[in-house]
Amino acid sequence: MRSIGMLLLLSAFSTQLMAKVTEYTLDNQMKVVVKEDHRAPVVVHQVWYRVGSNHENNGETGISHMLEHMMFKGSKNLKPGEFSKIVSRLGGEDNAFTSSDYTAYYQVVGKQHLERVMDMEAERMRHIVLTDEEFYKERDVVTEERRQRTEDKPTGKLWEQFNATAFMNSPARHPVIGWMSDILNYKTEDAREWYDRWYAPNNATLIVVGDVNPDEVHELAKKYYGKYKPKKIEAPRPQIEVEQEGERRITLKDKTNNPIIMMGFHAPTLVTAEDEATVREVYALEVLSSVLDGDSSSRLTKNLVRKSQVLASVGAGYDGADRLKTLFYFSASPSKGFEPADAENAIWQEIDKLKNELVSKEELERVLAQSEAQYIYHQDSTQAQAIVLGRLISVGLSADTLENWVDEIRKVTPEEIQQVAKKYFRKDRMTVGTLLPNTETETKKGSSSTHSGGVK
Amino acid sequence: MKKYILQTCVVIASLLMTLPALAGIDIQTWQTSKGAKVLFVESKQLPMLDIEVTFDAGSARDGDIWGLASMTSLMLGMTTSKYSEDQINEAFDAVGANIGRSAGRDNASISLRTLTREKIMNKTLPLFAELISDTTFDKAVFEREMKRLKIGLKQRELSPRSIGSDQKWTNLYGDHPYAHNSSGTLETVEQIDLEKIKAFYQKYYVASNATIAMVGSIDQARAKKIAESLTQNLPVGTKPEPIAKPKLQQAREITVEFDSTQTQYSLSQLGIERGHPDYVALYVGNHLFGGSGFGSRLMEEVREKRGLVYSVYSYFAPMKQTGIFTIGLSTKNASALEADKVVKDTLSAFLKDFSQQDFEAIKQNLLGGWPMRIDSNSKIIGYLSMIGFYGMPLDYLEWFPEQVERTTKEDVLKAWQKHLDPEKMLRVMVGKPA
Numbered sequence: 001m002r003s004i005g006m007l008l009l010l011s012a013f014s015t016q017l018m019a020k021v022t023e024y025t026l027d028n029q030m031k032v033v034v035k036e037d038h039r040a041p042v043v044v045h046q047v048w049y050r051v052g053s054n055h056e057n058n059g060e061t062g063i064s065h066m067l068e069h070m071m072f073k074g075s076k077n078l079k080p081g082e083f084s085k086i087v088s089r090l091g092g093e094d095n096a097f098t099s100s101d102y103t104a105y106y107q108v109v110g111k112q113h114l115e116r117v118m119d120m121e122a123e124r125m126r127h128i129v130l131t132d133e134e135f136y137k138e139r140d141v142v143t144e145e146r147r148q149r150t151e152d153k154p155t156g157k158l159w160e161q162f163n164a165t166a167f168m169n170s171p172a173r174h175p176v177i178g179w180m181s182d183i184l185n186y187k188t189e190d191a192r193e194w195y196d197r198w199y200a201p202n203n204a205t206l207i208v209v210g211d212v213n214p215d216e217v218h219e220l221a222k223k224y225y226g227k228y229k230p231k232k233i234e235a236p237r238p239q240i241e242v243e244q245e246g247e248r249r250i251t252l253k254d255k256t257n258n259p260i261i262m263m264g265f266h267a268p269t270l271v272t273a274e275d276e277a278t279v280r281e282v283y284a285l286e287v288l289s290s291v292l293d294g295d296s297s298s299r300l301t302k303n304l305v306r307k308s309q310v311l312a313s314v315g316a317g318y319d320g321a322d323r324l325k326t327l328f329y330f331s332a333s334p335s336k337g338f339e340p341a342d343a344e345n346a347i348w349q350e351i352d353k354l355k356n357e358l359v360s361k362e363e364l365e366r367v368l369a370q371s372e373a374q375y376i377y378h379q380d381s382t383q384a385q386a387i388v389l390g391r392l393i394s395v396g397l398s399a400d401t402l403e404n405w406v407d408e409i410r411k412v413t414p415e416e417i418q419q420v421a422k423k424y425f426r427k428d429r430m431t432v433g434t435l436l437p438n439t440e441t442e443t444k445k446g447s448s449s450t451h452s453g454g455v456k
Numbered sequence: 457m458k459k460y461i462l463q464t465c466v467v468i469a470s471l472l473m474t475l476p477a478l479a480g481i482d483i484q485t486w487q488t489s490k491g492a493k494v495l496f497v498e499s500k501q502l503p504m505l506d507i508e509v510t511f512d513a514g515s516a517r518d519g520d521i522w523g524l525a526s527m528t529s530l531m532l533g534m535t536t537s538k539y540s541e542d543q544i545n546e547a548f549d550a551v552g553a554n555i556g557r558s559a560g561r562d563n564a565s566i567s568l569r570t571l572t573r574e575k576i577m578n579k580t581l582p583l584f585a586e587l588i589s590d591t592t593f594d595k596a597v598f599e600r601e602m603k604r605l606k607i608g609l610k611q612r613e614l615s616p617r618s619i620g621s622d623q624k625w626t627n628l629y630g631d632h633p634y635a636h637n638s639s640g641t642l643e644t645v646e647q648i649d650l651e652k653i654k655a656f657y658q659k660y661y662v663a664s665n666a667t668i669a670m671v672g673s674i675d676q677a678r679a680k681k682i683a684e685s686l687t688q689n690l691p692v693g694t695k696p697e698p699i700a701k702p703k704l705q706q707a708r709e710i711t712v713e714f715d716s717t718q719t720q721y722s723l724s725q726l727g728i729e730r731g732h733p734d735y736v737a738l739y740v741g742n743h744l745f746g747g748s749g750f751g752s753r754l755m756e757e758v759r760e761k762r763g764l765v766y767s768v769y770s771y772f773a774p775m776k777q778t779g780i781f782t783i784g785l786s787t788k789n790a791s792a793l794e795a796d797k798v799v800k801d802t803l804s805a806f807l808k809d810f811s812q813q814d815f816e817a818i819k820q821n822l823l824g825g826w827p828m829r830i831d832s833n834s835k836i837i838g839y840l841s842m843i844g845f846y847g848m849p850l851d852y853l854e855w856f857p858e859q860v861e862r863t864t865k866e867d868v869l870k871a872w873q874k875h876l877d878p879e880k881m882l883r884v885m886v887g888k889p890a
Contacts, residue, residue, distance in 0.1 A: 109824075335603060
């Protein structure tokens with residue numbers, strides 16, 4: 001999913017198609033959101049906890065993700081691994097994911113099995129069993145996960161180091177999976193404390209999408225999740241990111257044949273916006289991001305990959321629904337014969353264009369048409385619908401952000417877009433990360449390829 | 457031209473008796489007047505339409521010019537005799553329609569996702585037809601895409617995963633057309649030129665070599681019109697010759713030294729072709745062995761018990777001709793040999809026997825999970841293209857769970873023992889295994 005904005009943008013065009021969303025709050029303050037989708041006898045059941053790497057402290061980064069793994073390792077009535085085995089026997093699929101702002105658990109099952117999975121999910125909200133034996137084995141699994149995702153992937157490493165440079169003191173700098181040395185030093189006790197601190201009904205949201213009756217889901221939720229008392233959740237200290245007052249640059253040398261650059265600019269989100277003016281800026285930035293990189297006609301690809309051909313590939317991203325301050329970022333890889341500096345300049349030319357000229361009416365219309373279509377397309381997947389709702393609510397936005405979003409987004413003017421381009425895309429607020437070939441990769445150039453070279 | 461329509465709802469209804477949870481998927485099929493096969497499912501819930509047109513024009517048709525099929529597919533409809541690249545992109549983007557292209561070993565396809573509002577379809581459908589039948593292959597676009605391809609191919613040489621995959625296919629298939637990667641190599645793509653692309657297009661992108669799959673909110677009459685318009689300007693052409701059957705290779709162990717923290721590991725062998733009578737038994741067995749994540753033996757032994765990996769899996773990939781069976785994982789270099797031993801022991805044990813209880817559990821997963829495999833338009837169109845291209849029976853979506861239900865443990869053991877020989881596996885490791 002590129003960004004929430006793309007999905008939410010255009011529901012106004014299709015109100016007759018909007019599936020019904022019903023919201024409840026249990027007595028213990030757990031939120032319950034149900035969206036009906038009767039196309040197939042299937043249901044998606046998700047529980048979202050408001051805890052992720054943005055809640056973590058230095059030295060224990062990735063502990064939310066580690067705990068996510070341990071949630072499958074047994075609870076009062078379920079042996080390690082049994083949760084997934086039972087879901088599998090029901091014909092279902094289950095897994096979990098962790099992000100900077102949340103940790104979410106889900107099952108996709110036939111609708112007749114909703115109560116069964118809810119019963120099990122509720123059990124592990126309060127009663128997981130953590131043993132050293134399971135913990136240290138699973139810690140090894142997480143180190144392998146990190147090697148696979150990051151250590152052996154130069155682009156993964158670049159993103160991690162770039163992000164930790166753009167953010168200096170706020171937890172937004174933490175990699176979700178955690179730094180390797182932090183992972184290697186987790187103790188069972190760390191996961192237990194983290195679980196005790198964050199896992200409670202009042203820090204969770206239940207999302208159910210599928211062939212269900214909302215009131216019946218509500219009754220089940222009361223029965224299984226409603227039985228727990230709320231806990232006092234202590235918010236992490238503010239750790240407000242220091243103001244960036246000058247350009248920051250890092251270089252990473254690793255196994256790559258062609259360079260890659262990332263450029264990032266601090267930007268507000270709907271959650272961080274403290275006044276109405278900033279909220280409007282967020283909507284303008286969302287539209288701006290689509291003008292630059294929404295589809296194959298958007299500016300970056302059209303002008304820099306197809307026309308001037310300075311770049312072999314390019315992308316831009318912005319997420320106006322992040323909980324902490326976010327980055328509006330660009331990533332690009334130069335074409336043969338061009339250097340990282342050329343790539344940077346080419347992107348700056350596009351940024352300057354946004355500052356100096358108003359975007360056209362056609363471009364704005366295209367962004368709206370794309371968003372309308374995306375909104376309908378995403379309803380083809382029950383999981384995608386559940387994830388959109390879960391994300392919004394987990395960062396503290398309301399489920400009806402959807403409707404408000406559309407009204408606001410349609411008011412975005414070319415002038416507002418120019419304004420935010422001028423305000424946020426400034427060299428003194430820029431972080432640049434560059435991935436370059438390391439010495440070893442460079443010396444290999446021109447010699448025999450890796451393929452034939454090392455075969456025993 | 458003879459047209460025929462095959463309604464399958466009656467067949468489906470009778471099969472559904474034993475599987476009450478299944479929503480019937482009514483696949484309608486016919487041929488266009490130019491001879492393209494069409495499979496269509498009407499799905500009214502969302503105002504959208506998916507179309508995928510698949511040609512027997514994958515990299516198995518490359519000949520000596522590896523990468524030719526893939527480049528042809530990439531450039532298909534990027535420009536037409538009437539419109540430039542930007543005009544085409546803008547026309548689709550202005551109404552939120554998506555175009556996709558993909559090429560693999562067996563086939564190449566182009567797809568459209570569009571809203572079904574009349575005003576929008578009147579723009580997207582005729583243009584989509586032009587992409588397929590009125591494509592021009594522009595020189596400037598070609599040169600640009602070749603440059604981008606070479607950057608990608610160069611980068612591939614530094615990906616342990618890609619190196620491992622190339623080694624696997626090359627060593628399993630020898631001089632067979634499946635042996636090379638669809639994108640080609642830096643050396644072979646040098647031979648690609650516009651004349652060869654045009655010749656490839658003219659030979660393979662013909663109506664008799666096309667399968668059209670459609671799912672969406674249109675009725676059958678409309679679907680027929682659309683299918684007709686997609687192929688009306690294509691020559692009938694001829695179906696290409698079948699691909700030869702690959703020969704079983706001998707056991708081999710290959711290690712490619714690579715400076716990475718993990719070793720990319722695979723253990724593989726030739727498997728079966730799509731439509732093989734043993735497919736269901738092999739598939740059910742694989743679901744238990746390594747195909748269903750936490751429900752499978754490999755995950756239990758390699759990850760859950762020993763913490764050696766984040767992911768480990770196995771699959772049969774049935775193709776037009778004999779496809780592969782492969783087990784794959786990545787683990788820190790120091791654990792590679794231990795993981796290798798655990799994988800081999802797990803395979804040997806599985807080939808001897810497994811518990812009836814586990815077997816029943818995995819069948820329940822497959823049967824209970826079947827409705828989830830067909831619960832969206834994108835999943836359904838995937839099946840339609842597969843059924844159409846590989847000539848599977850039209851009642852495949854009902855036939856398959858039926859067969860699963862009937863499969864016994866003995867069927868699985870017999871099929872696995874017949875098709876897999878642990879003494880003749882190919883092992884590929886990329887990294888610094890120890």
